[in-house]
Amino acid sequence: MIPPINTSLLELFRIGPGPSSSHTIGPMRAARDFLHAVRALPEATKSRAARLEVRLYGSLAATGPGHGTNRAVLAGLLDQAPETCTPEFLQGVNLAPDTPHELDLGGRGFVMHSSDVVLDFAEQGFSHGNTLVPRLLDEQGRPLLERRYASVGGGFIQWEGQPEERRGEPVFPFFDMRSLKLALNESSLPLHELMLMNEAALTGRGQGEILADLDRIMDVMDAAVQRGLSARGKLPGLGLARKAHILLARASAADSGAGRFLLHLDAYAFAAAEENAAGGIVATAPTSGSSGVIPAVLALLRRHQLRDRDTLRRGIIAAGTIGLLVRHNASIAGAEVGCQGEIGAASCMAAALLAYAADLPIWAVETAAEIALEHHLGLTCDPVGGFVQIPCIERNAMGAVKAYNAFLIASVEDQGLNVMGLDGVIRAMLETGRDMSAKYKETATGGLALSRPAC
Structure with a gap:
């Protein structure tokens, strides 16, 4: 049986900075989601963190710079949400490769650089053309936390293992x-x-x-x-x-x-x-x-x-x-x-x-x-x-x-x-x-x- 539509109208009409919902708003949301997932890690795990890297694939790599994806990812990791992030803040994110960005991992300061957002043109066979993979790594380069996000259009994001959001059921269900x-x-x-x-x-x-x-x-x-x-x-x-x-x-x-x-x-x-x-x-x-x-x-x-x-x-x-x-x-x-x-x-x-x-x-x-x-x-x-x-x-x-x-x-x-x-x-x-x-x-x-x- 085809499931009914249970997406809110207010999820379809999202407010945020341009120029692209899939390349700007979605990646910012994904990066902020990853930041909050990192903050939820045990302190012992966070203490081993040496590097945070985000790799952009497919269309995000191909046209990401023109759509501000690099800046959007860094803004999300700086805990900016699209609904409240101002154009001035987003444009002010310095993309010079060696520029340090001070992240708050939840009671612990952490520095990442603009060069840690990587355009990866390798063919990975991902199911979606807008894929980004943030990783928190230890000193040996082993992942302490890794997620694969798809920015699926309109600012919506999905990631593997994502728990199903609890919401009510429509009074009048329909699917087409x-x-x-x-x-x-x-x-x-x-x-x-x-x-x-x-x-x-x-x-x-x-x-x-x-x-x-x-x-x-x-x-x-x-x-x-x-x-x-x-x-x-x-x-x-x-x-x-x-x-x-x-x-x-x-x-x-x-x-x-x-x-x-x-x-x-x-x-x-x-x-x-x-x-x-x-x-x-x-x-x-x-x-x-x-x-x-x-x-x-x-x-x-x-x-x-x-x-x-x-x-x-x-x-x-x-x-x-x-x-x-x-x-x-x-x-x-x-x-x-x-x-x-x-x-x-x-x-x-x-x-x-x-x-x-x-x-x-x-x-x-x-x-x-x-x-x-x-x-x-x-x-x-x-x-x-x-x-x-x-x-x-x-x-x-x-x-x-x-x-x-x-x-x-x-x-x-x-x-x-x-x-x-x-x-x-x-x-x-x-x-x-x-x-x-x-x-x-x-x-x-x-x-x-x-x-x-x-x-």
Whole structure:
């Protein structure tokens, strides 16, 4: 029997510094988890520690430096959590090889160096493309503690031997779109109410607390848009010029209403995505690399259609529900399925948000999500230079535009005319990702990553 989804909406929307949920937020969480595991060791074991080493494999090694993975690992070992780590702290972590970093192993000081975070390009045959292995070693190089972590996308981490987290059971269990629609039909509840009841049961929190956290997530998204629209200059890494403020200015001067509309949507997506690329605070939606799509459509609804907070809350709940379906039945990690699992998933979620905020029936919400995801199938993850700049920022804008168009198509269709269902498209995405060459999965070894013209 397929297990029901028991992931919280608030786990899908994580707050933290950019530029990558799988390469920045996930590794920081893994390193901090390892630090706390070390602190729990017996004093006699900790007294034998001579070195702490973290080895990065696969995509983390290939594009880690461009995504700030080295800094994120060191920040985690310095007991920084993504939710509270400031961009200033993260950027201030010195990566000079001989730089000492003072760790607190729980009542015992310990020094590690930046060079102890190692990019390991050896093929290990790990089950996940984003793997990091921290080891606490004695003077003979023997491990006192070792863990193998996988950063599986969206800031989620898994490690071998990880105990199953105790949480409540959903009131209305579902595992795909079909079972979700059955639950909605049997309960006679609207989607947002069903999800809030499940969320309360899973987390043990009151609905007021849950709604306050969703408000905070939307506030972080809006703040990223506002900062990105006002920022100037160049982004770190490739030196790409910020464009959000230019798009906003051009939007106001556009001749046609359609041009103004699209340029505003583009500007909002660029703004949040550029903030992410600069290492600013964003909300994964469902990843950091795709964190401009949903903020863009929320900004559009808030600024141009004057939708109220309650409508936006309902929309973000619908978006999160679709994101959980994609994560549970496929993947949201570029290292697993390419960019179709990041921008594709974000566009799918944003289309559902728009449809649900417009009070469309659940079949139309599904249709909007299905159309948006279907037309991202096969999208590769091929960042130039390993940076979340090219093509990721523009792809956020394209994902937002596709989401809006998917919503428009779904809003005028009649029920029963759409042949494909969301479950089928999610399966197709997973199969496409499995067949996709590794060079198109966040390794910067294929596609656009090798096509940048020489200067």
